[in-house]
Amino acid sequence: VKTAENAVWMEHLPPDKSWRLLALASVGRVGVVVDGLPEIYPVNYAVDDRSIVFRTEPGSKLRGLAGHAMVCFEADGLNFDDHTGWSVLARGRATDVAGAAETHRLEALPVDFWWVAEHPHWIRIDVAEITGREIHRTVDPVVHHGAY
Amino acid sequence: MTDLPQLEDLSAVACQRRLQQTELGRVALLVDGHPEIFPVNYTVGPDNEIYFRTDPGAKLGALRHAETVAFEIDGFDEESHAGWSVLVVGEAYRVAAPDLLALVEQSGLRPWPAGEKTHVVRISPIKVTGRYLPHAPLD
Numbered sequence: 001v002k003t004a005e006n007a008v009w010m011e012h013l014p015p016d017k018s019w020r021l022l023a024l025a026s027v028g029r030v031g032v033v034v035d036g037l038p039e040i041y042p043v044n045y046a047v048d049d050r051s052i053v054f055r056t057e058p059g060s061k062l063r064g065l066a067g068h069a070m071v072c073f074e075a076d077g078l079n080f081d082d083h084t085g086w087s088v089l090a091r092g093r094a095t096d097v098a099g100a101a102e103t104h105r106l107e108a109l110p111v112d113f114w115w116v117a118e119h120p121h122w123i124r125i126d127v128a129e130i131t132g133r134e135i136h137r138t139v140d141p142v143v144h145h146g147a148y
Numbered sequence: 149m150t151d152l153p154q155l156e157d158l159s160a161v162a163c164q165r166r167l168q169q170t171e172l173g174r175v176a177l178l179v180d181g182h183p184e185i186f187p188v189n190y191t192v193g194p195d196n197e198i199y200f201r202t203d204p205g206a207k208l209g210a211l212r213h214a215e216t217v218a219f220e221i222d223g224f225d226e227e228s229h230a231g232w233s234v235l236v237v238g239e240a241y242r243v244a245a246p247d248l249l250a251l252v253e254q255s256g257l258r259p260w261p262a263g264e265k266t267h268v269v270r271i272s273p274i275k276v277t278g279r280y281l282p283h284a285p286l287d
Binding site: 027029032040041044071074076078087091 | 172177178183216219220226237
């Protein structure tokens with residue numbers, strides 16, 4: 001039995017666990033390359049099968065995302081009290097969601113924030129690779145007695 | 149018809165204030181030509197430069213030359229759906245000066261994720277922009 005006091009360690013997460021964690025959050029960040037330089041944009045997203053979908057508004061820099069070769073997507077759930085938590089990084093190609101039926105189906109997903117456009121445009125990231133990390137902490141039960 | 153909220157720009161002063169009030173940001177850099185994003189705890193220096201700690205083995209910990217990166221912070225309110233983000237484009241490079249490391253430690257900067265974050269990376273901002281979306285209208 002490991003009895004290390006306040007031990008902190010990092011676990012590399014398999015894809016299944018990474019996807020489950022991604023489904024827990026609602027705001028993530030898309031990383032794109034514009035003129036050879038990285039940029040980051042927060043989006044309200046949902047997991048749809050093994051892809052990530054989000055909406056963009058007219059005039060958004062993300063509108064032209066499907067023209068980018070490869071994008072990345074990051075989401076995390078961090079606990080500031082004890083510095084535990086997780087982060088997931090996915091990489092893949094972005095495509096425009098086409099077709100009224102598919103768009104209608106996506107509208108039922110829990111993507112409610114930053115509702116700017118009346119006729120939003122949906123973008124899907126087809127994930128080719130996903131990695132996750134989770135920070136665990138073993139808390140000394142004596143030192144932290146009563147903290148929970 | 150209800151007026152939908154529109155994205156507004158944050159002023160330079162508002163961007164700086166939010167950078168100083170936030171602890172967690174995300175860094176994007178290119179790895180083999182493709183973007184990757186990492187969450188980091190950071191602190192802001194007197195010249196609005198951004199410091200964070202990283203592992204010697206991590207991509208940023210191994211920086212030998214200045215590299216242009218993006219740094220982003222954001223916040224949103226689940227109730228009102230208001231949200232904001234600040235994007236910094238800057239030059240990142242490793243700083244090794246022991247006194248600087250002490251300064252960063254004094255600031256209370258606690259690295260996330262935990263680990264041997266012995267290296268300090270500095271981002272000198274080139275361009276700072278921010279956006280704000282007011283809360284959604286109440287029907």
